[in-house]
Amino acid sequence: MKILVTGANGYLGQGIVEAILNRGHKVIAADIKVNHVDERAQKKICNLFEVESPYEYFDEPDVLLHLAWREGFVHYSNAHIDDLPKHYKFIRSMAESGCKHITVLGSMHEIGFFEGSINESTPCHPVTPYGIGKNALRELTEMVCKQNDTIFQWLRGYYIVGNSKFGNSIFSKITAAVEAGKKEFPFTTGQNQYDFVDYDIFAEQVAAVVSQSDINGIINICSGKPEKLSDRVERFIKENNYNIKLEYGAFPDRPYDSKAVWGDGKKIQEIMNK
Secondary structure (H helix, E strand, O other), X not given: OEEEEEOOOOHHHHHHHXXXXXXXXXXXXXXXXXXXXXXXXXXXXXXXXHOOOHHHHOOOOOEEEEOOOOOOXXXXXXXXXXXXXXXXXXXXXXXXXXXXXXXEEEEHHHOEOXXXXXXXXXXXXXXXXXXXXXXXXXXXXXXXHHHOOOEEEEEEEOEEEOOOOOOOOHHHHHHHHHHOOOOEEEOXXXXXXXXXXXXXXXXXXXXXXXXXXXXXXXXEEOOOOOEEHHHHHHHHHHHOOOOOEEEOOOOOOOOOOOOEEEEOOHHHHHHHOO
């Protein structure tokens, strides 16, 4: 298959492009920079929202995997709402022009405050511009796909564990702190429980989803089980042999973070077991 990956040069895009290529697919990698993209991909440097007739411009791909999103870790950024019409226009153009398989990366922050296991039927009550923007794009993308008889896959991402200093997760920030020679890292109480997915596994799960079309709709990209934040971070420090200690209680817990939340992994496990 020929798969267009937007946001291909980003922290997640780099690993996802590699995982898709390893499955034997052709990848068209689109971003404003492509300096970190796997050399096997066909690279397109562009501002996605300025491309006219994107389906034709990107050589009529079989699948659109839309990862592009500005300031994903700045949950109250205005960019999430400002960019929403641009994302919708791009996705609508791809569907109306003939792309018959559209997959978009969402987030568990679409759900808002919730405790327990999240599945595709869990009601969404997002409480940040990031969650509101993602949730609105999900509803718009599903509508457009139905109107154009297009396969709709919405990948609801959870918490990604990786030791790259270039991401914005707590794990990336700890890695950057270690490289800067710091010995302590300010932390919350760490008592909240989340669904953590290792970076490579996350990339493999995304690649597996876009490689098939039997299982569609909302699909959790997750481990399927909760783990206490402090336990996972302490384990991450040990796994990477970092000489740094957590300064517990230096930061308050975010008021919109759930005490215990994780993804229902039935659909992704069915895909991975194929």
